[in-house]
Amino acid sequence: MKKNIFKEFTKGLAKENPILIIMLGLCSVLAVSTDVANAIGMSLGFSFVLIISELLVSIFRKIIPNEVRIPIFLVFIAVPTTIVDLVMKAYFPPLSKSMGVFIPLIVVNCIVLGRVEAFAYKKGVLETLMDSLGMAIGYSWVIILLSIIREVLGKGTFLGLRVLPKAYLPMSILTFPPGGFFLIAVFIAILNGILNRRS
Amino acid sequence: MLSNLLKIIIAATIVDNMVFIRYIALCSYVGVTNSIDASIGMTFAVIFVQTIATAITWIVFHLFMQGLEFLQIIVFIFTIASLVQLVEIYLKKNVPSLYKAMGIYLPLITTNCMILAVTLINIDKNYSFIESLVYAFGASLGYGLALLILAGVRERLRLSNIPKFFRGYPIVFASMALIAIAFLGFKGLIK
Numbered sequence: 354m355k356k357n358i359f360k361e362f363t364k365g366l367a368k369e370n371p372i373l374i375i376m377l378g379l380c381s382v383l384a385v386s387t388d389v390a391n392a393i394g395m396s397l398g399f400s401f402v403l404i405i406s407e408l409l410v411s412i413f414r415k416i417i418p419n420e421v422r423i424p425i426f427l428v429f430i431a432v433p434t435t436i437v438d439l440v441m442k443a444y445f446p447p448l449s450k451s452m453g454v455f456i457p458l459i460v461v462n463c464i465v466l467g468r469v470e471a472f473a474y475k476k477g478v479l480e481t482l483m484d485s486l487g488m489a490i491g492y493s494w495v496i497i498l499l500s501i502i503r504e505v506l507g508k509g510t511f512l513g514l515r516v517l518p519k520a521y522l523p524m525s526i527l528t529f530p531p532g533g534f535f536l537i538a539v540f541i542a543i544l545n546g547i548l549n550r551r552s
Numbered sequence: 553m554l555s556n557l558l559k560i561i562i563a564a565t566i567v568d569n570m571v572f573i574r575y576i577a578l579c580s581y582v583g584v585t586n587s588i589d590a591s592i593g594m595t596f597a598v599i600f601v602q603t604i605a606t607a608i609t610w611i612v613f614h615l616f617m618q619g620l621e622f623l624q625i626i627v628f629i630f631t632i633a634s635l636v637q638l639v640e641i642y643l644k645k646n647v648p649s650l651y652k653a654m655g656i657y658l659p660l661i662t663t664n665c666m667i668l669a670v671t672l673i674n675i676d677k678n679y680s681f682i683e684s685l686v687y688a689f690g691a692s693l694g695y696g697l698a699l700l701i702l703a704g705v706r707e708r709l710r711l712s713n714i715p716k717f718f719r720g721y722p723i724v725f726a727s728m729a730l731i732a733i734a735f736l737g738f739k740g741l742i743k
Contacts, residue, residue, distance in 0.1 A: 376721060379578040380665050423662065424633045431626040439622060454672050457625045461665045463579040530572055531732040538725035542717040549717075 361480050365487030371464040372495045373537075373544045378464035381455045382496050383533040389512050392500035394448045395455065398437040400489035402459050404482070405433040407473040411481035414474050426469050427460065434459045464492065499536060503527045557686050560679075563742045564690030570666055571698040572728070572735040577666035582724060584657070584699065591703040595696030597657040599689065601639060602667055605632050606688035609671040610681055628671055636662045666695060701731055 371377055385395040409429045410417070417425050438456045441449040449456065459465065468488055473481045504510055507527035509517040517523075526532045570576045584594045609628050617627065640658045643651040661667060670691050674684040705727050714723050 376582060377579050379582070380575050383578065384575040423659075424630065424637075427629050427633050427662075428626065431629050435622065435625050438625065454669050454676070457672055458576075458665050458669055460625055460629050461663050461668050463663050466663050529732075529736060530575060531729040531736065533575070534725045534729035534732055538718070538722040538729065541720075541725065542722040545720070545722070546717045 358480060358483050361483040362487040365484065365489075365491035366494070367491070367544065368548065370491045370495065370544070371468075371488050372492060373541050375464075375467070377467055378462045378492070379537070381458060381462060382492075382499065383530070383537065384455050385452055386496050386500035386533065387503055387507070387528045388451070389497065389500045389504050390448065391452055392496045394441065394445065395452060396489075396493035396496050398441065398456060399459055399462070399465075399492055401437055402430060402433040402462075403465050403468065403489050403492075404485045406430040406465060407469055407481050407485040408478065410469045410473040411476065411478050417474070422470075422474065423466075426466060426474075430465050430469070431460050464488065495540065499533075499540070502536060503532065507532065557683065559742055560683055560686050561690035561693075564687050565694035565697065566735070567738045567741050568691075569694045569698060569735050569738075570669075570691050571695060572732040574669075576669045577664050577695060580660055580664045581695075581699065581702070582721070583660075585702040585706055585724075588700070588703045588707060590657075591696075591699040594657045594660075595692075595699055597661060598664065598666065598695055599692040601632075601636060601658070601661050602670060602688045602692040603685060604639070605635055605667050606671055606674060606684050607681075608635060610674060610684050613675055624672070624675070629668060632667050632671070633662050666691065698731075702728065705731070 365371065367374075369375060372379065372382055381395060381399070385391045406426075406429045410426060413429075434457065437459065438449075441452070441456060468484065472484050476484070501511070504512075505516060506524050508525070509515060509521050509523045524532070527536070564570075568574055571578065571581050580594070584590050609631055612627065612631060613624070617623065620627075636658055640651075643658075670688050674687060677687075679687060702724070706724060709723060709727065718726065
């Protein structure tokens with residue numbers, strides 16, 4: 354029993370990583386990972402929404418009628434998203450501005466709806482908590498690592514501070530969409546390679 | 553007036569292409585481009601739902617939501633979800649052939665980030681009713697364009713010899729990167 358619960362947690366980190374393996378929720382990952390600060394803000398907001406909504410659905414799963422479950426899930430997701438959106442607007446206005454439409458878009462982030470539908474609606478509260486924690490961390494490490502590569506190599510800065518010498522010519526293509534797509538391709542290839550070798 | 557609308561539609565379709573420049577709607581994008589038929593079905597479904605959803609959310613926001621702006625996200629997503637459900641029921645009953653062509657894509661559309669994103673952007677940019685409709689139409693047209701391009705590329709990829717680790721999704725993203733470079737070329741076309 355204990356081992357099982359631990360497994361729910363670890364599967365989100367690599368084996369069923371929401372971004373690199375299940376390939377969901379890519380929009381926010383690519384759009385926000387041009388800056389490390391944005392990526393951290395996004396992963397915090399996303400984790401909050403994911404954990405709260407999964408827990409809510411898991412708690413109420415017995416009284417949610419099957420036919421109208423999707424609209425109900427959406428409301429459960431939209432409420433924490435609104436909270437995140439308003440908090441960001443109030444306390445971190447520049448961050449909120451640079452992430453723009455992508456905070457409200459957490460509502461339709463396929464990972465959240467996918468986990469709620471595939472996992473939280475069927476499983477107990479404790480397992481759901483572990484699952485959502487694992488998925489949140491799995492999402493966060495990918496987006497933060499991606500943003501570090503893109504900001505350091507693409508702009509020569511880290512969290513806005515210059516880390517590479519002035520003589521370094523930034524590869525600004527990395528901060529543009531093509532660089533983002535290509536980095537994701539490389540990430541998936543590497544993770545697939547590692548998982549293949551292990552099995 | 554007309555040139556303004558033309559500007560909006562070109563900007564939405566090509567210059568600010570939803571998929572390649574704004575990174576919106578990637579999940580469904582990667583999933584659907586498996587086949588050209590599916591891409592065509594999805595394109596029409598998106599154009600259809602996007603335009604209706606934009607019209608309804610614009611009216612709802614400007615008529616009923618003065619002072620309630622903080623409810624925007626919840627109201628919009630609820631409107632879109634119920635709209636999609638309604639369209640699905642209507643098509644199933646009255647236009648079975650159309651339902652057969654795009655029915656399976658309709659439930660997916662609720663979670664297509666593009667629908668919600670475009671409605672939010674319209675409010676954000678303070679577009680008038682006509683401008684919002686044109687923007688929505690242009691954006692979904694751009695999405696359809698992107699779908700068809702990648703679907704064609706993937707059809708070719710199936711026959712080519714790909715390095716072992718890049719098989720499957722990685723090569724798709726690498727090709728998307730190349731297409732995105734092409735789309736970057738349109739930058740600055742419209743000021």
